[in-house]
Amino acid sequence: MHANATSATSGEAARADTGRPTAIQIVTLVLCFLVVAADGFDVASVSYVAPLLRKMWSLTPAALGPIFGAGLFGLAVGSFVFGPLADKIGRKRVIALSLLLFGAGSLACAAAPSAGWLIVLRFLTGAGLGGAMPNAITLSSEFAPPRNRALLVTLMFCGFTLGLAFGGAVASVLIPSFGWQGVFAFGGLFPLVLAPCIWLWLPESLRFMAGKPRYAREAQRVAQRLGEAAHALLQGTHTEAGDTPRERVIGLLFSAQYRAGTALLWLAFFCTLWVYYQISSWLPLVITSAGIDPVHAARVGAMMPLGGTIGSLVNARLMDRRNPFLVLAASYAIAAVAIAAIGVSIHLPSLIYCSVFVAGYGLSGAQTAANVLVAGFYTTAARATGVSWALGVGRIGSIFGSMTGGVILAWFGRVEPAFIAFAVPVVLAGAAMVIAGRLYPRRSLDERAPAATPATSSGH
Known part of the structure; x- marks a missing residue:
């Protein structure tokens, strides 16, 4: 049932994997960096507006808890929903969709008339974030050169830390002039602007598209932009003709x-x-x-x-x-x-x-x-x-x-x-x-070797 997704030999893949990213790989990592930065900004910004919300609506500390918790609960739900969807329709599409949901939710938070409405809108914002960040990690991993994959994906994820720091800086500038609403509005506009950039410039995962006839033309374009690096990314990738059913994806x-x-x-x-x-x-x-x-x-x-x-x-x-x-x-x-x-x-x-x-x-x-x-x-x-x-x-x-x-x-x-x-x-x-x-004693967990199988299983 499984077929090797590329005709590249191990020698070709080794020569192609210099560890230096190509232009398309750099674009992918930068865009994913911005996606996780938006997540970090949201996490930081809500903590800075909490004192203002407490004063405006006369909330007790206990009443603030659901506002924080709603976002976290939405993150969990979004992660469970959007993960299987990304394995069916692609990482890029889910990231763009998640950013739209996240941005719209955060923008709506700026107009929330009560704490109850804010809790609902924070849940929707969290659900969008739950789809965006995991797929940014996934796509970065599938595009990063195998030799330096962990380092490059980690550098991409540093966008989250930058977003945390940026959240405090932006809040300190916006709150005096625009109040807490300005922080939520900025947090919503950024992903809404980023979403079309993702759609236009972020490539779909070559590993995801391999073996799927409906993505053949798009996969060819991405492979041409990658050049020899495509051999390294696809080496050892196992795919199936067509889409993998959702139940089987979860079963894996x-x-x-x-x-x-x-x-x-x-x-x-x-x-x-x-x-x-x-x-x-x-x-x-x-x-x-x-x-x-x-x-x-x-x-x-x-x-x-x-x-x-x-x-x-x-x-x-x-x-x-x-x-x-x-x-x-x-x-x-x-x-x-x-x-x-x-x-x-x-x-x-x-x-x-x-x-x-x-x-x-x-x-x-x-x-x-x-x-x-x-x-x-x-x-x-x-x-x-x-x-x-x-x-x-x-x-x-x-x-x-x-x-x-x-x-x-x-x-x-x-x-x-x-x-x-x-x-x-x-x-x-x-x-x-x-x-x-x-x-799992293998030093490398990419797909150059057979799929990660415990050492006690047959075949090892």
Whole structure:
């Protein structure tokens, strides 16, 4: 049933894979960078408008929770819906559609007449984001040169961090003149402008189009623009004539080849975003409650994304050369120790900076690396679904984390044991990656080798 999607030999592919991206690959990575930057902007901007919403509508802190939670819930739903759709109609089309939904939802938020309406509109905005970011990761992975794939996809995902920083800067400029509505309006206009750019200039995945007659002409145009790089991208790709039925795409995630990896990756995604949202939601309050002034508290908080950016780049270089599961396991080990150290260093200014930085290095670095890993783990027919559903499970973890942080702090009554408890899920994620590293020992998870099959399966 499966046929090799290209006649290129292994030697041709090796010569074509110089590791240097072509012009079309650079365009793809830049456009996907802008897509995830829009996601980062939305995450940051809603936190900056929350105090204004609270004052305008006389909301209690508890009443703000559903406004934050609606976006996260929408992200989870969008991930589960748009992933299989992208494996059926293509990554490019789903990204453009998701940006339109995301942009329209955010623009409508600017006109929300009440908190109830804002909750509904934040859900729609989140649903659009849930389709955009996973498919940007998928498409970047399918276009990046295999030799430096992890590094280039990680650099693309740094757009999310830039969006976070840009969100604060834009909010500080727009709020004095246009209020909270201006922030939502800008957050809606950007993806609406980006959507036609995606439609005009973003190429569809060559791996997705291979073997599908209705995409033959488009695939030929993309292959011509790629030149020799097309051999490297298609080497080892297994495709089917025509579209893969939705039920079979989902079934691939739980087939004998993938079910163990799917379960272990989902556990890691759930635990990572669970703890990340616990810390990001409650660390500022914990720091200020310890007597640290708000200025220094903000500086401490900034150490988390800074460490995460550096950790992401280091992990990416290692993943291009080592077993990626074990690279993640090491990152989780670093994160667990650092998170536990936050609790005991909360009253030591110099040490708290270091602890939060290293926690970001390990935890945020691991999450970015996991995004790259999952994109290379599944076969082309199920890749968008695999990435989207893993992120969807992670979003459920983020909702759980934002809800349980305060409960854990109240349960222990002291910061030190609470942060040790925060570190426990990170240990579970690391253990899952150690097990996955033993089941899937190949250093590279692209499709040059047979589809990722546990070492205990037949044929290995």
